[in-house]
Amino acid sequence: MVATKSQQSADAARRVKARRQSGPVTDVVREAIRLATDPQLVVLDGFHCVKHAIRFDAELVLLVTTDRAATLDLADSLAPDVVERLRAELVSVNPSLAGRLRGVDPGSELVGFARRPVPGSDATRRSAPAVLLDNPRNLGNLGAVVRVAAGFGASAVLSTGSVDPWHPAVVRAGAGLHFATTVRRITPEDPALAGQGQLFAFDPSGEDLREIELPDDALLAFGSERHGLSAAVRRRADRLVSIPMAELVSSYNLATSVAVGLYHWSAGRARPAGR
Ligand SMILES: C[S@@+](CC[C@H](N)C(=O)[O-])C[C@H]1O[C@@H](n2cnc3c(N)ncnc32)[C@H](O)[C@@H]1O
Numbered sequence: 001m002v003a004t005k006s007q008q009s010a011d012a013a014r015r016v017k018a019r020r021q022s023g024p025v026t027d028v029v030r031e032a033i034r035l036a037t038d039p040q041l042v043v044l045d046g047f048h049c050v051k052h053a054i055r056f057d058a059e060l061v062l063l064v065t066t067d068r069a070a071t072l073d074l075a076d077s078l079a080p081d082v083v084e085r086l087r088a089e090l091v092s093v094n095p096s097l098a099g100r101l102r103g104v105d106p107g108s109e110l111v112g113f114a115r116r117p118v119p120g121s122d123a124t125r126r127s128a129p130a131v132l133l134d135n136p137r138n139l140g141n142l143g144a145v146v147r148v149a150a151g152f153g154a155s156a157v158l159s160t161g162s163v164d165p166w167h168p169a170v171v172r173a174g175a176g177l178h179f180a181t182t183v184r185r186i187t188p189e190d191p192a193l194a195g196q197g198q199l200f201a202f203d204p205s206g207e208d209l210r211e212i213e214l215p216d217d218a219l220l221a222f223g224s225e226r227h228g229l230s231a232a233v234r235r236r237a238d239r240l241v242s243i244p245m246a247e248l249v250s251s252y253n254l255a256t257s258v259a260v261g262l263y264h265w266s267a268g269r270a271r272p273a274g275r
Pocket of ligand 1: 201202203204205221222223224225226227228229241242243244245250251252253254257
């Protein structure tokens, strides 16, 4: 029988509790260092990452803190819904641990480890646009895109190029909202790019976005910070669209452009009841 996500999380919590009761603190440090290099896991650096991972049902493997009281106080004031989970699962470690984990801010008081979700099929018709980042280079930008995509309920953030969209610095910049949408790296030949809705590629030379209606199943493509859209994505695009800019301004930041694109899509839809 296949375990459900919540059963898996409960099992993980039991394992953490057992570990906490049985082993000395140094064992936990050693385990955290090992988990940080496991490619099947995601490092959650900081409170907001852990909070969203819990809210969006990530499968947590271990949560370590260098200041249990401060972490629980913060949760009490910012996110009471996750306090009980933290109280049950937090394992205290020496403050030097964060500095020994790849990609983690050395000052972090809370670090978690969760299982990387296995991407589902892209075959179903989308009810909200997906975002395609064409070779993004900046980890902070990529995280900011995931955050805004989650906020607007975009169906996915797909990225080409060598940057891992699940890198700890990207997950931190995304406040852990990777678990609220689908985030994965693809190649330019990936079938996810073909035969699914129109591809709207964002570029300052395109048609004015204000004149365009973005359908729910649109794929919205954005270029890299330095070089813009690749020739391959330009060729594949159904429409090139531009966000208006004042004279002498050459471009917007990547994440800002994604936010404008998704806002434009959302503004063209009926507002869901109660929002
Ligand atoms: C920082 S810009 C890239 C600037 C780059 N030097 C170039 O040649 O395009 C990153 C991406 O944001 C999007 N973008 C920025 N400003 C835009 C605008 N005014 N209209 C449409 N897309 C824009 C584009 O997808 C662009 O490739």
